Structures are given as C-alpha cells and as structure tokens.
Amino acid sequence: MSKLKQLLFPENRPPAILALADGRVFHGFSFAATGSQVGEVVFNTAMTGYQEILSDPSYAGQLVTLTYPHIGNTGINTFDNESPKVQAAGLIVREYHEEASSWRSQTRLSDYLKEQGIVAITGLDTRDLTNHLRDHGAMKACIVTGDFNTPIDEQAAIKKAQDFAGLAGLDLAKEVTIDNQQKWQEGRYDLASQNFKQSTNTPYHVVCYDFGIKQQIVRILHDLGCDITLVPAQTSAAEVLAMKPDGVFMSNGPGDPAACDYAITACQELLAADIPFFGICLGHQILALALGGETEKMKYGHHGANHPVMDVATKRVMITSQNHSFCVSEDNLPAELTVTHRSLFDHTIQGFRHRSKPAYAFQGHPEASPGPHDALPIFNEFITAMTSYRQQQENAHA
Secondary structure, three states: OOHHHHHHOOOOOOEEEEEEOOOOEEEEEEOOOOOEEEEEEEEEOOOOOHHHHHOOHHHEOEEEEEOOOEEOOOOEOOOOOOOOOOOEOEEEOOEEOOOOOOOOOOEOHHHHHHHOOOEEEEOOOHHHHHHHHHHHOOEEEEEEEOOOOOOOOHHHHHHHHHHOOOOOOOOOHHHHOOOOOEEEOOOOEEOOOOEEOOOOOOOEEEEEEEOOOOHHHHHHHHHOOEEEEEEEOOOOHHHHHHOOOOEEEEOOOOOOHHHOHHHHHHHHHHHHOOOOEEEEOHHHHHHHHHOOOOEEEEEEEEEEEEEEEEEOOOOOEEEEEEEEEEEEOOOOOOOOEEEEEEEOOOOOEEEEEEOOOOEEEEOOEOOOOOOOOOOOOHHHHHHHHHHHHHHHHHHHOO
8 A cells, every 4th residue: 555545544443345336335444433324326516615515415325425525524513504403414534634634623524423423434436436426327325334353245235225216206205304384583604703693683474494404595695684484395385375475485305306296286376376486406496396397217317506597688607506407398398487597518498487476497507516606696586576566466455
C-alpha cells in the first residue's frame, strides 16, 4: 500500500463493499456505523453541502454517491441540517477526511453518521460507479461493512440489493412527514449573529404540507412574511381550508408521487377553491397529477447543485439545485398548464403555471440548500399571488 493510500485509508478502517443489483461489487472501507443497508444508489454532483444533502428527506431510501472526491473537510454543525436527522440510507465517497478545517465545525462527519446508525463507505472509485449509473441508471444496491477477520459475503449482499423493492410505487412522504400540526417561526441563519432570524412581520398565513420539507424552504417563506402552519402529509383539504390560509404550499419529498393518492385528492380540492398554490419538487409533481398529468421514473434523476434551467418566456438561464428521481411527463400534459421552465441538461419540465388559477410549481430547489441562489426569486410569485388573493377577499366582503 502506498504512503498516500495509507494516509487516506488507514488499516484501522474495516472493509466494506457496495453491491449493486446487477452483480457489480465495489470494495472500500467503512467509516461510520457498522452493518448493512439497502437502497437505490444515486450520484450527486454538488461540490459542497454534504450535511444538507444527508439531512434532506427527499433522499429517504437512497444511497448517495458524492462525485466530489474530498468529503468531511468542513465537518458537521447544528445549524445546517435540513431536517432533525440523517435521511439518506447511506453515503458513498471517494476520500473521507476525518479532520475538519471549518471554524463552524462542531463534530466529525463519521461521528455524526455513527450516532444515527448510518453506514458509509470510502475508498472506492466513485468515477467508475457514476459512469456505471449513467450508463445503466440508478439501481438497487446494498452497503455492507465487515471486520478484519471475516470476508464479506458478496453474493449475499447482491441478493439483498436485488430483494430491495425500489422506489417506484413507494410512498415515502407519509414516512418522513411530521406527526402533528406545527407552527414555524424561524427565518434563515444569520452568520454575523450566528443565529436564526425571527420576524414578527408575517402578514400571510401559509399552510405547508410536509412531505419531507427542507427547513430552508420554510425559513425563506418566513423571511418573506409568511406565518407558517406545517401539516402532516395526509391532512385533508377541508382541514386546510378551515384554517383560512392565504396560500397553500406543497413541499419536496421522497418516493413515487403517483403513490401519494391522498395528496393528489387534497390538491384537486384546493385547486377548486382558487386559493394561491405553490409546489416544489414532489409538490410540483403532485399538482401535475391532480390535473390529470403523468409522472415517470427517470433513468438516474437530477441530483446536484449545478443544473442549468431556462425560463421559457425570458430565455434566462439559472444554475439550480436539484434532487429528484421522478419528473412530470410530456405525455398527456394537462391543457390547463403552461410550461415555464425547462432543464438544459435533458429538456425535462422544470416548472409550470396554471392558465386560469393562481397555482404554479417548480421542480428544482429554489431555496438552494446547498446550491446557487439564482432561483430564489421563484418564491416571489407566491407572495404576489397571495397579495392579490387577500385583496380579492377584502373586496368581496367590503
């Protein structure tokens, strides 16, 4: 073993493998929890933000491969989580660095993963793995950690991967959602004060469906003047309308949108009420399904922070953060919808607007956590729609 390899992959790290359902096996080393975990393996091309990625509920059921080679350098802190815990099923990296160099770091990535029982593997060729996934698509896989005395049973690991049900047809939104209705009163993190902003100027009451919502989304809505009520995924439209909101937001989340029949029904009833509506990611897909559209599983999805998206009307291009394995299909696209944004990678639909109702949706992640802030103005249309809606309500009761 070379001196460099001894430094990066010391002998005290136990062996681990990543076994794919098609029979390929990648060898490496464990640096987190011990055991085995199945999931769908995907690759993420972001250069930073591994903490936000790991804690994003949209990654539930997935083994995340990070294509950037050096991971662990910035450690972990209590402020950058997108949810209260790690949501990804497992982590795959080229080179894990134990010691962090960021002044904001509070603990090491390996300790963060161990505390939550998350398996992780380092030392394998993530370029080779990514090329394999690009050629053959995201696939079922299994990470298995071993010890220094007993060889890992590769065939058993492959069988575990093959037996995993996969994400198609799987409703994970109801698994990651909150249990009870909650109020949210926290804005974005302020680096100068090293705390989250708080505002009392929140004139718009917004009900947010939590299908696995990222905290940065609700923080941005709070900063834009929204008094937010978070509700569980299976909350009925009648319960929401009884709260008399100025707008309804449907969040990002994991799994197959077509399996969320309860959310599709609620969306249809909310649209009938002509209330301002905004959906991101899974919420974007649910709105399309509610209007009679279709969704489909992508070959390897969009996962990263460098995805170019074009505004169809202005031709302006934004670099966006993306995390989805399903997309709205071009087939049978509802006539009521106008496509507003498209991916410049594969021309898939990235946004649309209802032609006659105050409803619109965006597939990417305009909260940019992690990622560039180009798409942040996407939120403004929701605020504008609620302003108009409130004026109409006031005029109607004048």
